Amino acid sequence: MSLKIYNTLTRQKEEFKPIDGNNVKMYACGITVSGEAHIGHAIQAMVFDIVRKYLVKKGYNVTYARNYTDVDDKIIANANKLGVPAMEFAENNIAKIDHEMDRMKITPATMTLRATKQIADIIEFVSRLIDKGYAYPTPSGDVYFAVEKFGEYGKLSNRNLEDAYQGVRIDTEEDKRNPLDFALWKSAKPGEIYWESPWGKGRPGWHIECSAMNYYNLGEQIDIHGGGRDLIFPHHENEIAQTECLTGKQFAKYWIHNGLVKVNGQKMSKSLNNGITMKDLLDHYDNEVIRFALLQTNYKNDINIIDGLFESARDHMLSFYDTLNRVYSTFPQTNAKNPVIDQEFDEAMDDDFNTAKALANLFGYFKLINTKIKNNDNTAVADANAIIDTYSLLGLFQTDPKTFIANNTPTSDIPHDIQDLAKARWQAKQNKDWDKADELRAQLSKLGYTVKDSKDSYEIIKN
Ligand SMILES: [Zn+2]
Missing domain, CATH: 1.20.120.640 (Anticodon-binding domain of a subclass of class I aminoacyl-tRNA synthetases)
Known part of the structure; x- marks a missing residue:
């Protein structure tokens, strides 16, 4: 039997055929370490760990690379809030995230990469894009990729340049030639962490990190590139533009994107305060229970945590x-x-x-x-x-x-009086005394409890 993979690039299920015989090169965008790992990170890491393991089971020789984005605006901002150096903050977060991934029994990738360990490679990549005319430095020390130079821009997210213009905010203060152009190198503001470069003190943009880490660790082409669906545009679109302009070859043959997480039907967000951290989840449930719950949804679909x-x-x-x-x-x-x-x-x-x-x-x-x-x-x-x-x-x-x-096996921490009410309600239901059952349910609800019925028993849930 042959493996079929849904490829975001072609928008169809295709038979999997690696570029180089039995060898598979696979890359998945890792975590930007600006805080704790949440359930979305757990899902993404688990999905691509399983993809890798299944390819190994099929007899392929798999090299799997994952990265940590360990410098970016949010990391710098959060570190400043705590008054610690950005690199120390990133380092601490990585240690914590690795610990949770280990509890979740995620096998580490073949290569774990970090943006800040490959700054020289990133600078070389950017220089070559400038030499080839695909990128330009500005007087303020930033470098931008010139999106219009890449005729296939938009092929992954299936949008043309016109559509893409609709999706961007026009920043007037930046000296970009085109609002869609994106930063390959960002000049450092006073007090920010920086590296020396031909364009002055600064740090890499997010998109170039993945292109450079792929190129210098895996080569010009890879078989599988993965990530969450929210990365398709602009992140993965930009990775394609950067790499394909440098090499003149197709970057990744198969693009695999996992779905996003919803909590009771809503997007997980700071403002809704409905985030679920990996630590919290693993403190409450066995990793096998978490896996069973999450893998019931196909990786491509959004997972609704009800x-x-x-x-x-x-x-x-x-x-x-x-x-x-x-x-x-x-x-x-x-x-x-x-x-x-x-x-x-x-x-x-x-x-x-x-x-x-x-x-x-x-x-x-x-x-x-x-x-x-x-x-x-x-x-x-x-x-x-x-x-x-x-x-x-x-x-x-x-x-x-x-x-x-x-x-x-759950030990009940539900108070006895609540248990008694729930039992009485169940009894009323068995006796088809619907009014009484409803009344008791309302009473429980007022006290902060919900009862969930299955065919021959019930469960009491604290709201
Ligand atoms: Zn990436």
């Missing part, structure tokens, strides 16, 4: 682990593995990394295993072994069942 999402993922994982526990305490362990489970997993993943389908398959497998336990059919062991082996690629079922169950 109330109860992680609790329901935890309940599914608990029930799966309970079955695994019963399999291994009922039958002797063997080395057998049911090959069908792995085949069906690959079929799902070959279809543009369809983790949603792969997770949906689990419900059928566990249902069958439960029946086999009842019927004393020891082929349940081969099924369980295959699930543990195959789903390790998604980071699932990597814990000893008894340990997982002990660590994740």
